[in-house]
Amino acid sequence: MNRIIGPADWLTRLAPLFDGLAVLLAGYAAHCLRFSRLQLPAGYQLALLLGLLLSLVLLPAARSYRGVRWHRPVRGVLSALPGLVAVFGSLMVLATLTKTTAEFSRIWMVTWITGTVVLMSVWRWLVRRQADRAAPRILLIGTGALALDAARRLQSVYGDRALVGFVRLEDLQAAASLPAPVLGEIDELETIVQSDELAVTELWxxxxxxxxxxxxxxxxQLRLSSLPVRYVPDLRVLRLLGHRASEVAGMTVIELNATPLDGPDALVKAALDRLIAGALLVVLSPFLLLIVAAIKLDTRGPVVFGQPRHGGGGRVIRVLKFRSMRPGNPDDARQARRDDPRVTRVGRLLRRTSLDELPQLFNVLRGEMSLVGPRPHPLALNEAYSGRLAAYMQRHRVKPGITGLAQINGYRGETDTLEKMQKRLEYDLYYIENWSLWMDLRILVRTALSGWTDRNAY
Structure with a gap:
């Protein structure tokens, strides 16, 4: 499908190369400033070459060029920060492994990183200026709610410069607060598009x-003009999550619950999940053994249990947890309540600190869960809410997570009211529709800093 809004496809494809050249030039300029000479030693040449190659791989993998705003000087560079962290972090790891860190100037490295950010912002600013000059002049045919929604979306990308005005269809009443003037009726379309002052380039x-x-x-009336005509279908009544158009067997189809986590991006997320989960299990293994011993000494029964919960695509998986309750009915799906008599002494500490969730790192290694995603609920809880909240089961479009956007925003623990579950669902659906690697990193950092304890954890 052709893209209508945002930077040209060729520019998106070349963006990693431009950013890689920014890394290369910034490193060279930083060396010239630091040492006042043009010739680079062999070690610095190798570092710049690796920086270029890593940029070509890691920046696209980090989804630095997703959306229509990646080419903006500030937002675009902010969206590329996770990729830049991966690039320079990889260089530092390689230098540490090869024991060559002492060969490089720390001042040079800081200047290199700063210069890279500056050059990436500069070339995005130049592209933005050119895009502003080349912005289309759009005449919207229609004055109802759909036309108003289309106008607002156009303004969110182009500002006020692209929307010329509206043309009324039949005698329909115009929506309130139209952001541009109504220039006439459909019968006057030919006269409107021929106006040199309006300079219309597209009809929507x-x-x-x-x-x-x-x-x-x-x-x-549409055939009287030689301008491009784009049709905006009304899909508002079909909205689940996000829309994505594609072509299958020669047919144009619209996926009504699309998510950025479909396709290759899911592989990137899964690879990072397993890499981090494996590293955490190795680092935390002594601590995990201490928890196992504490549970064994406190009460009899299994140390780890698996509870059936819905995973990605609605499939049932067994989510692993350290046992924090007294042995009883393993299928008891009641949510834990404050001062719940089923919780053991050690279990109370584990639940307050969320340490009972650590065995789910094995679920991540098995590919059943992700580090970040909607928290999996007991099956009985899903049955209770799936008929009461619209799009509730859409939260299972992706793999569940150990932590999630709802949890770091205070919606964790018991959901004893419909309003609480509604808010959790809103955060989960927003995450699914707007996922990015940068969002995952922010959620993981906030979880590490403050997400282990919460007033709702009991």
Missing amino acids: LAPDTAPSEDDDHLLH
Whole structure:
């Protein structure tokens, strides 16, 4: 499908190369400033070459060029920060492993990183200026709610410069607070598009009701112009999560619950999940053995138990947890309550600090869970809420996580009211629709800093 809004496809494809060249040039300039000479030693040459190559791989993997705002000087560089952290972090790890850190100037490294950010911002600013000059001049045909929604979306990308105005269809009443003037009726379309002052370059048809074969008058008016005509279909009543158009067997199809985690991005996330989970299990292994011993000494029974919960795609998985309750009915799906008599002494500490969740690192290694995602609920809880909250089961479009956006925003623990579950669902759906590696990193950092204890953990 052709992209209508945002930077050109060729620019998106070349962006990693431009950023890689920014890394290369910034490193060279930093060396010239630090040592006042143009010739680079062999070690510095190798570092710059590795920086370029790593940029070509890690920046796209970190989704630095997703969305229509990646080419903006500030937001674009902010979206590229996780990739830059990966690039320079990898260089530092390589220098440590090869025991060559002492060969490089720390001042040079700091200047290199700073210069890279500056150069990445500069070339994005130049692209942004060119994009502003090349912005289309769009005339919206329609004045209803759909046209108003299309106008607002256009303004969010182009500002006020792209929208020329509206053309009224039939005698329909215009939506309130239109952001541009109504320039006339559909019968006046030919005169409007020929105006040199308006300089219209595109026609967008956004009617509140879909055109039919009987709309000969509308089709005739559109054919009188040689300008590109784009049709905005009304899919608001079909919204689940996000829309994505594609082509299958020669047919245009629209996926109604699309997520950025479909396709290759899911592989990137899964690889990072397993890498981090494996490292954490190795580092925490002595601590895990202490927890095992404490549970054994406190009460009889298994140390770890698995509870059936919905995983990605609605499949049932067994989520592992350290046992924090007295042995009883393993299928008891009641959520833990404050001062719950089923919780043991050690279990109370584990639950307050969320340490009972650590065995789920094995679920991550097995590919059943992710480090970050919607928290999995007991099956009985899903049955209770799936019929009460719209799109509730859409939270299982992706793998569940050990932590999530809802949890770091205070919606963890018992959900004893419909309002609490509604808020948790809103955060989960926002995460699924707007996922990025940067979002995952922010959630993990906030979890590490403050997410282990919470007033709702009991």
